[in-house]
Amino acid sequence: MIAVLKNGTTKPQMDHLIDWLSKQNISVHISKGDSYTVLGLIGDTAKIDIDLIQSLEIVESVKRVSEPYKQVNRKFHPENSVIDVSGVKIGDGSLNFIAGPCSVESEEQIIGIAKQVKDSGATMLRGGAFKPRTSPYDFQGLKGEGLKLLFEARKVTGLPIVTEIMNINTLDLFEDVDFIQVGARNMQNFDLLKELGKTKKPILLKRGLANTIKEFLMSAEYIMSEGNENVVLCERGIRTYETATRNTLDLSAVPMLKKLTHLPVIVDPSHATGISWMVEPMALAATACGADGIMVEVHNDPPHALCDGAQSLTPEQFDSVAKKAFKIKEVVD
Ligand code: PEP
Numbered sequence: 001m002i003a004v005l006k007n008g009t010t011k012p013q014m015d016h017l018i019d020w021l022s023k024q025n026i027s028v029h030i031s032k033g034d035s036y037t038v039l040g041l042i043g044d045t046a047k048i049d050i051d052l053i054q055s056l057e058i059v060e061s062v063k064r065v066s067e068p069y070k071q072v073n074r075k076f077h078p079e080n081s082v083i084d085v086s087g088v089k090i091g092d093g094s095l096n097f098i099a100g101p102c103s104v105e106s107e108e109q110i111i112g113i114a115k116q117v118k119d120s121g122a123t124m125l126r127g128g129a130f131k132p133r134t135s136p137y138d139f140q141g142l143k144g145e146g147l148k149l150l151f152e153a154r155k156v157t158g159l160p161i162v163t164e165i166m167n168i169n170t171l172d173l174f175e176d177v178d179f180i181q182v183g184a185r186n187m188q189n190f191d192l193l194k195e196l197g198k199t200k201k202p203i204l205l206k207r208g209l210a211n212t213i214k215e216f217l218m219s220a221e222y223i224m225s226e227g228n229e230n231v232v233l234c235e236r237g238i239r240t241y242e243t244a245t246r247n248t249l250d251l252s253a254v255p256m257l258k259k260l261t262h263l264p265v266i267v268d269p270s271h272a273t274g275i276s277w278m279v280e281p282m283a284l285a286a287t288a289c290g291a292d293g294i295m296v297e298v299h300n301d302p303p304h305a306l307c308d309g310a311q312s313l314t315p316e317q318f319d320s321v322a323k324k325a326f327k328i329k330e331v332v333d
């Protein structure tokens with residue numbers, strides 16, 4: 001249930017209502033907009049008398065929501081959320097590029113790529129240190145050493161870093177990471193989501209390989225329900241019967257998510273297609289349909305990359321994609 005409070009409602013009046021609701025085991029999520037305050041009532045609201053709430057002097061309107069996700073729901077929070085990643089804003093109407101290799105491989109590699117993608121307009125550096133690989137015999141990432149190299153690259157370029165956490169036992173190592181990624185394979189690792197919800201770190205939550213939009217939103221709800229509101233969603237392709245591409249990029253998820261939730265939505269055309277020449281058209285299409293950002297894999301030497309070389313762009317190719325995407329962004333704005 002959501003209740004929109006009248007303009008001019010005082011804090012004591014609002015607290016009085018919240019107090020009354022809490023006595024009925026209803027917790028309240030407060031969203032303050034420019035003109036209205038929206039209260040999201042969380043708990044078993046079936047027993048709440050909607051007419052009684054409607055009749056209160058401070059209440060403008062009240063309605064029941066049937067969706068099981070509350071905190072991520074745009075109905076509770078009509079304005080777009082803007083997530084601040086160490087000074088870089090996502091969801092404020094700008095187009096952010098997160099670029100970098102699939103995996104951190106060496107100091108020279110990560111710093112070299114970081115400088116180049118920054119020159120092309122990237123606002124954040126990605127790079128995996130803990131890698132979820134389908135085969136246990138494949139390169140598993142440089143782990144803690146990889147994180148140190150990312151910190152080094154941040155020091156040199158100033159770009160905030162984005163990297164994936166696979167196991168909550170490593171959370172201490174991520175204290176200095178700007179933006180923690182939860183990969184597709186962990187989208188429904190609920191214990192991990194809950195622990196990340198207890199932090200204040202921005203979380204980049206990728207859609208699972210075979211998850212619906214509703215399940216995706218419920219996973220974001222896990223993080224937010226623990227108190228962490230800094231969540232960004234990433235569409236990265238889903239598994240379908242199609243085998244010509246690594247996954248099927250569900251671009252329709254972008255406008256749908258933007259309608260259902262106030263959280264920013266970005267797109268990863270690299271993992272979605274698995275093919276480097278497809279990254280550009282899909283990045284441009286993602287920009288056109290309203291994505292708040294694009295995450296792209298960029299490698300200095302794709303044929304020799306330790307991971308995902310076939311879908312990685314060279315820095316020069318990335319430069320061309322970024323230039324075109326910024327032009328598309330101007331057209332659609
Ligand atoms: C990645 O971003 O490197 C990655 C493993 O992505 P996903 O979880 O989407 O497969």
Ligand code: MN
Pocket residue numbers: 102103271297307308
């Ligand atoms: Mn990858």
